[in-house]
Amino acid sequence: MNQLKHVVPSIVAAFCLSAGVAMAGTLDDVKAKGFIQAGVNGDLFGFAKPDEKGVWKGLDVDTARAVAAAVFGDADKVKYTPLTAKTRFTALQSGEVDVLTRNATQTLSRDSSLGLNFAHVNFYDGQGFLVPKALGVKSAKELDGASVCVLPGTTTEQNVADYFRVQKLTMNPVVIENTAELSKAFFAGRCDCMTSDASQLAGIRAVAPNPSDYTILPEIISKEPLAPAVRHGDDQWLDIVNYSVLALIAAEEMGITSANVDEMLKSTDPSIQRFLGVTEGNGKALGLDEKWAYNIIKQVGNYAEVFERNVGTQTPLMIERGLNALWNNGGLMYSPPFK
């Protein structure tokens, strides 16, 4: 029963909220049960989807694995809960998952009225339009009167409505909750275009019957900083998730990769020594093992490795680094010093 998918967690949330939620001590809870419960997309190629052998793969999955490596020294100690766009925040609020790495856009209202805290962005995205090339449309401004396939329960619905209002165009949304069902309807021609985050569109295009028949229009109509989220009120856990993401970026800045991390242990650079825990202090400050960052890089890799492995130009998604390049390479990825 599809509609239950979002009603049930909402009700569960209602009961959990009324029964009182354990506010602090996510780290202790996680350590006690021996694994991290991560909320992921589950259906989004390149971000979170099990491969044909049932192994979870993707950028969001690797982010959750980085947190597990930091906490347990073992990136495999993660269990995944696939969540729809609608259920994800409720699942986090109710304590069903410990961390939400589900291509969620950081916004003011989610940060405040939803009772969430966002860690550092792990992917800078923006909303775009996917159209069949046969439609002959070159710009989103030509989409007046179009039927638009929209995934519900995201900022997507609002962005596209705003865009069409500003451009004084009309649209006719078709809203289906399930990505796979929506894609099927779109490929069959139910809609003229499909709108979502550009990364997601790239993922959907990659599974099209014939990917080269579709193109993403140049207009990017929104800012979508995708970031992992945790519950309000547990600062220690927020720090851990935050610095797990930042460690990926910092390692890339310092040139540390999963291949050379053991060699780097012998580095004389004090910032690398601090980062890898040769000089102690960072781990204690976070309440983790001193080797936490070493474990992340050894088992998951740095941000460049994670990006190229999951969504980069060598993958079917063919996404350029763009905004997700390091700051000194024209992108936005920038890590504060690890000291």
Place this chain on the structure above:
Amino acid sequence: MQTTAPEKIPFFRDPTKLAIFYQFLTVLGVGLLSYYLISNTLANLERQSISTGFGFFDREAAFEIGESFIEYSAADSYGRALAVGFLNTLSVSFIGIILTVILGTFIGVARLSTNWLVAKLSAAYIEFFQDIPILLQLFFWYAFFYEILPSPRQALNPLPGLFLCNRGLIFGVPEWHSAFLYGGIAFLIGLIVVYFIKKWAAKRQAATGLIFPTAKVSVAILLGLPVLVWFLSGAPTAMNIPSLKGFNFKGGVSISPEFTALLLGLVLYTAAFVAEVVRAGIQSVSKGQKEAALSIGLRPGQVLNLVILPQALRVIVPPLTSQLLNLTKNSSLAVAIGYPDFVSVAGTTINQTGQAIEGVALIMIVYLIFSLSTSAYMNWYNKKIALVER
């Protein structure tokens, strides 16, 4: 031995007082429990800085809805968006209920037919549609519409002004003219006239035994009066014909594939259950009744209308009510195939406002209203037909 005065029984042995006492305790318990749950929920929400209340009703919804029976745009409020969803659920349920009752009765009667082929076909229909989960049927019908039908540019055009494509069924409608308003009023007046003719005919038949052709006269009045009015007010024939502009048809009226798939799925599925209910009802009337009615010279139509149905309906109506409630509730599966029903709109509202508890409470209240009003009507009807019994 003298009887003692009843007030001498101690209160803890008096069943009436004890009953009141226990009821009081139960009410108190339920009250305290709900107070605990509500206050605790509010406190927890407060602590997690999640906003509460229905203040979001007036805020701008800022999302579009695919189809609507009232004027709606993204600039309208959440309250109006929810009203759109409410009307969408109402319309699909209402039309669905009417079609289901008609189709279900037809199949149920057909299953009892003496014609072997008709009876077996009806039985096969019932088994087939009853045994497949409704969600799968909805997916099937929806995929059927978007896979089979062509794009708007290659739309099928079987009749002038009528187009069929994967955007839906689009057809021309008469351009609005005050003649249609007058025609509608004439139809209502016709209804009242027919009501009185029926009363008068029944009275006359009771007094004189003469039968008045009520049905024919009623149809003549109901159709004739509006047509006459339409003719007198100028007989406007201007049509609003849809035409392909850009990506889609402009003008006319369109019925989306989502609506059609949902309606079709719900009707075909529920009608299978209704058919069984109808069959059971008819079979509950003993054969002797029919034979007796025929033997006193009633025609087969009269046997069904005057003897069998009044008795069968008493058996049919209660389980029919629950099937119709199921149809309304199953309409919430609309989210799976993209029809913007109440659950879908409320879901978007929940996501944008983050107020899941209020949203879910609203969904529950709305379905409760639908179900209670359907039950109320059916119970009233049940009572009315039950009076036939002596």
